Amino acid sequence: MNLFKALFFSILIGISTNNHAQVTFIATSIPANTPEDDNLYIAGDFTAWNPGSPEFMMQKNAEGNWNITLPERPQGTVIKYKFTRGSWTTVEKGPSGEEIPDRSFTFGNGETVNVTIHQWADGGSGGGSTAAANVQVMDNNFFMPQLNRSRRIWIYLPPGYETTTVQYPVLYMHDGQNLFDVETAFSGEWEVDETLNSLAEDGVTVPIVVGIDNGGAYRIAEYTPWTNPQYGGGDGDAYARFIVETLKPYIDQNFRTLPSREYTGIMGSSLGGLISHYTAIKYQEVFSKAGIFSPSYWFSNEVWNFASENEKRENMRLYQLCGTNEGAGVTENMLRMSDSLISKGFLASEINNKIVQGGQHNEALWRTNFREAFLWLFVEGSASTEIKSPTKPLICSPNPAKDFFRIDNLDTSNADILIISDTAGREVLRKESNLNETVNIRHLKSGTYIIRLFTKTGIHEGKLVRID
Known part of the structure; x- marks a missing residue:
């Protein structure tokens, strides 16, 4: 034994x-x-x-x-x-x-x-701060009463701020440690200061930038208004109220700002993109512009309920950005959100959807697109304000259709996904195989639908009317 x-x-x-x-x-x-x-x-x-x-x-x-x-x-x-x-x-x-x-x-x-x-990253030199001289830490322990904790706040002041009496627009940005200084950045900085200083030299009016450090262990919670069964979260509404109720009034009182919504924007990436979308849409009376980079719309399906419950109340400019190599669903969700916003009254001209072929979920993508996003959001009449559609045309036949339709102008044998959404952005059909066959739509209600075909060469989009 x-x-x-x-x-x-x-x-x-x-x-x-x-x-x-x-x-x-x-x-x-x-x-x-x-x-x-x-x-x-x-x-x-x-x-x-x-x-x-x-x-x-x-x-x-x-x-x-x-x-x-x-x-x-x-x-x-x-x-x-x-x-x-x-x-x-x-x-x-x-x-x-x-x-x-x-x-x-x-x-x-x-x-x-x-x-x-x-x-x-430092070339072997031993490192050191890369922040420009007009960047400073405003406060290492700025109190956030809505969350009962403190946070480091950075501030970028436009060149000439100290020698003029000019008032400036303001851009609020998340993940402050990644914006200005490689010494504090997680994986490379955005070079916000270098980019804006260069534009200022060219005569562009640049804003005050307020960078709010993420809270490390609190980052997921603060950047998400809703919970996720795996990742938790849910303090995003309190974080948004901190910006609107505490931080913005302080900045407006202590710096020469243009405080009205026309001159106030918010920007972030990943979960920071999610909370930028939430804050801008909820507080349209405070913000008129939002840079929404690689937004984590996947985090909670509640984001779609939020989008459907919030009508357009003010004119906005919303710059959405993602790369094709960020992972499954990122591009589709970004375009779906665009549809949702349009269904709630926002104009297509108020939304710029940029899809970068090969773009990855990292600071390199966000840094290289910050200049264009800023110009589109803040500088009227800039050459960069032209909206270029990230999609190519798709022709459905017959159209209107009752039972089936096919795609006429493309070889669909090598396509990856076909997604049909209603005009509110809700996905009603997804097809990932046999895409060269006709598509059965008998189960759909009569109405107008957006058809998107995702291929290795890009995204093709068209509209289809389903009739009884």
Whole structure:
């Protein structure tokens, strides 16, 4: 019996061991300008993206290569990570100094990973602030009574602010640590200060920019008005009220602003795009402009109820941006929101939907499109205010149709998805196979529908009238 127990437990231990895996990362090549006294770190979702956690400092092996072995994890566990020299100022970059996506590893995919680090964000110089001289931290602990916590607030003052009596528009932006300074940025900065200073040199009137740091562990909660079963959230309404009821009055009282809605905008990316959409639409009497970059409309279906319950009350300018490589549903949701807004009275000319082919969910996408978004939102008559449709025409036949329709002007055999939405943006049919066949619409109510076909070469859009 004792022998049987020993065998049984050895099998259990074997099963447990076989279901877990370890990994060792070895930096076999690092930039030649890496300072000799600096240490290397691995930072990822398993470190809460701390760029310099002592637990995850790498060590040199016998060959002089930096390496680290991560604790065992269940096979199939996926981690995201990057390498740093202890801060986001010194995060790794691509061969040409460009932003690179997060690295990814699946446990069970081999025990050793050899890594090449091409460049450092600071060029190996040791880092330092990149914020322009007209950027300052307004307050390291600005109190947020609606949330009972404090936050660092940045402020960008236009060139010449100190020597004139001019009043300025104001743009409120989220994720403040990523806007101006690579030293505080999570994964590269937006270069808001450099971009606006350059425009000011060209004679463009630029705004005061108020950057609100995200709250780290509070970021998801503060940027989401509704909850998600997996990620939580739900403090977004209080965060929006903080901006409207506390921060904006303070800025208007202490700086030379143009306080009316015509001169006030809000902008953010990802969850920051979601809360920018929510705040601008809810407080149309406060904001007339919103930059909505890579919006996380996926977070909660309540966003569609919110959109359907809020009519247009004021003229607005809404700049929506996403990339085609941001993940499933991002492009579709952005266009669906555009439909929803139009169904509530907003004009198509008030909404600019930009889709960047190959664009990824990162600071590089947002930084390179900030200039155009700002000009479209704030500068009337700018060459960048022309709205270019992100879609190509699609012809349905017959149209009107009763039972079936087909697409006449395209070869649909290589298309990915066909989505039919009503004029309020609600998806009523999705087809992901046999797209070269006719489409059955017998179950749809009579009315007008928006047909979108997503292909590898772009998005094609048309309208179809369904009749009884």
